[in-house]
Amino acid sequence: MLENKKITENDIVMSPRVYKPWEITDDIINKIPKINYYGLTKEQSEGLNIIVKKTLEEIRNDNIDREVALVYDLNGFKNQNGEWLLKATGETNTDKIILNKNSDIAHLLNYETKSVVIISHNHPKNRIISLLDLSTLCSEPNIYIIVAVTNAGNISYIVKDNFDRNKYLEISKEIISSYNNVPVDNDVFLVDLLNNCERFGIKFFREV
Ligand SMILES: [Zn+2]
Numbered sequence: 001m002l003e004n005k006k007i008t009e010n011d012i013v014m015s016p017r018v019y020k021p022w023e024i025t026d027d028i029i030n031k032i033p034k035i036n037y038y039g040l041t042k043e044q045s046e047g048l049n050i051i052v053k054k055t056l057e058e059i060r061n062d063n064i065d066r067e068v069a070l071v072y073d074l075n076g077f078k079n080q081n082g083e084w085l086l087k088a089t090g091e092t093n094t095d096k097i098i099l100n101k102n103s104d105i106a107h108l109l110n111y112e113t114k115s116v117v118i119i120s121h122n123h124p125k126n127r128i129i130s131l132l133d134l135s136t137l138c139s140e141p142n143i144y145i146i147v148a149v150t151n152a153g154n155i156s157y158i159v160k161d162n163f164d165r166n167k168y169l170e171i172s173k174e175i176i177s178s179y180n181n182v183p184v185d186n187d188v189f190l191v192d193l194l195n196n197c198e199r200f201g202i203k204f205f206r207e208v
Pocket residue numbers: 093094121122123129130133148
């Protein structure tokens with residue numbers, strides 16, 4: 001069951017299923033929930049459920065401390081080799097830096113005009129959607145949905161729903177000014193942004 005209720009800092013690390021950070025077992029992969037994603041058809045959701053599962057399979061065969069992002073376009077973009085499922089891996093996060101490491105993904109984000117881009121990636125530290133994920137979604141017009149699956153198989157995601165970039169910038173400023181110039185932890189800002197994201201046209205769901 002995925003919910004989009006308000007969250008607190010205690011919700012940032014997702015409740016571990018059988019969480020051992022050093023291994024991704026078949027059991028974890030087989031228990032990843034099947035989701036009807038907001039804004040996707042049943043068929044598109046079924047496709048994404050397969051890709052999310054494949055995300056953990058990919059990282060299990062690589063280095064489970066890293067992040068892998070599997071990226072595709074609902075409109076069917078293919079690279080010169082005819083591949084529709086594009087992959088980027090990196091040490092830190094699924095921000096623009098990692099995505100741009102793959103030139104096909106960079107092209108898809110920067111030059112295709114009518115793409116509806118889906119990103120599935122893993123979070124090794126069992127955390128929900130990150131600040132970088134949210135800012136990536138908000139700054140990339142072609143990206144429609146970002147799913148984070150933890151190495152323990154828990155899912156959270158953000159999806160556009162009448163996204164308004166100006167409103168995003170305005171609400172971000174409003175949140176920052178509410179801190180009265182006192183520096184806050186990134187997690188505090190993340191929680192505040194996620195609890196307000198529907199005001200700028202992003203929906204956030206997490207597994208509870
Ligand atoms: Zn992420």
